[in-house]
Amino acid sequence: MYRKVIFMLAGILLAMGSLLTYSQTAAGAKTAPPLLMNFNTRLMPGEFHSWVVRPSKAVGGYVVEVTPLQKPKPGEGNYVQTALVRPEFDGKRWKDVLHVQLPEGSAALRVNIRVYDTASWPVASEFDTVLEPGIWHGFQLGMSAEQRGYVAEVTPLEPGVKGDIVARIHIQPEYPGEWIDVLRLMIPEGQSPLAVHVRVYATTDLPVLSDFDTTLNPGEWQGYAVQPAKVRAGYVVEVSPLDDMDAAAEIALVQPEFDGKTWTDVLRMMTYEDRPPLRVNVRIYAVGAEKPKGPKP
Helix, strand or coil: CCCEEEECCCCCCCCCCCCCECCCCCCCCCCCCEEEEEEEEEEEEEEEEEEEEEEECCCCCCCEEECCCCCCCCCCCCCCCCEEEEECCCCCCCEEEEEEEECCCCCCCECCCCCCCECCCCCCEEEEEECCCCCCCEEEEEEEECCCEEEEEECCCCCCCCCCCEEEEEEEEEECCEEEEEEEEECCCCCCCCEEEEEEEEECCCCCCEEEEEEECCCCEEEEEEEEECCCCEEEEEEEEECCCCCCCEEEEEEEECCCCCEEEEEEECCCCCCCCEEEEEEEEEEEECCCCCEEC
């Protein structure tokens, strides 16, 4: 059985969870998820661009797709650094806010941004909890043997102070003697404890765009072409360790990169420098894909 690591990527995630039985929504997840946002904009390097998606109380998580619309000149930068959605308190209410960023030193870039809604996906986990500031909270989602990716939604249940955020959201496999999937969540130090509702959506019914095995070498920023960035699709990535040992993929994300000729969506993965090489199985799920095509590991 594959043991797995799961990361949400290519776009966003609001997150958290503990294992419950799957429940299929009435709408089903085999249809393309609704588009909540679809717009063109110009990104400036180093700037944390922000847009309100909707109130946090709305049901549904998110997958974000960023598609560059122009070719940069040599030396002007070649990737989109950040694309995520997180809950933020504006002084009156909690809102889910999209953030997109180019790295410092790159040039301005015109892009198309799409935000997909996961509300129609099967729900793998749903519960309430209280987050303490500065604590790296962990919630077991279940055994890692089952192949599925996740997108998580975190909904604050009480008012905050202007500027409060849910800062870190991450799902990973951990190895306390056997592989389990764990949701990790943190609010910053200095904030008050925060009651939240958590809903975790599963990729059970999404098409698998890519499924391959590889070995992660410590400290290497390994890349795998997924498909041309112009193909409309967001992604959820699942990384399943194939070795029974205390190791993990520290980073697993998909980002658009320019190779000098074209923009390509590239899967990037890295394991810890102080860990041994790790054999993994990788599954990439397509969200809102037009015509999924296989990857080039």
